[in-house]
Amino acid sequence: MSDPRQLEPWQIKNWQKHASGGVLSKKGWMDAESGKRLSPPKTGYRFVNPANGYTEAVDKPFLWCLLFGSFYLAFKGAWSHALISFALAIPTCGASWLVYPFFAGSVVRTSYLRRGWVPAEQWRK
Template identity: 50%
Template sequence: MSKYIDKFKNPSNGYVATATTPFSFLLCLMFGPLYFLMKGNFKHFLLSALLAIPTCGFSWLIYAFGVYEINKTQYLNRGWTAVKP
């Protein structure tokens, strides 16, 4: 599996979703908490929005470096299985 393109399959209905792309870093850096809201990750949406206030947005940079692992963990915790390319 590529480091930057991760796909996961929903075992209940067979739907395959792309968790990360090569642009995930850039999208997270540009949109900050809104990126996690668009991905449906409400826990990290709230956490990154709350951290952005006292850090004056610096937390967006920190989150951008962890976005690949955050997205993979979100799908695995929901019971999705990784799909080999």
Template identity: 55%
Template sequence: MKFMNKENEYTEEVSSLVWLWVLLFGMFYFAVKGVWRHVLISLILSMITLGISWLVYPFFAKGIMRKHYLRMGWVEVPE
């Protein structure tokens, strides 16, 4: 997936293996990408579920990243 900022035409690519990065690094992946809402949600859920949410969160990672960029006003670039 690629997203383009309409204001300055900067393009950011989200890896197709985003699920793997979230599985390996969990909330730290979201922190690097600047998705702070999901850093906090992931941290809270991992404490409540004793880490089991860390195994479930990767299934939603691609959608989370797509929604994050679209909410910021970026446009998805067709590949």
């Protein structure tokens, strides 16, 4: 098992989730016994800009989109969905802000991937 003192802070959170048998390898989180790949934690994602190595976290998109609506999507760079969300909020008197958070995670994740960002577990320096 990887020593948590040698990991980055965001990796320690993941290490605690997979402490029952997961190890961190170059391929990501792996099951120590079977060697199968473990899924990433569902609370958030990390993306790396390959041009400069900058890391951006997407944590709890449901909550932030529920609280801030289209402004959260704009802040994360998903401009087309931010405009759509804002345009839908006007005729529905804001009711669309109760529906859009269910899709916020996939919207933001897809937005980063389309802009060329790489998931942190797949990025190599």
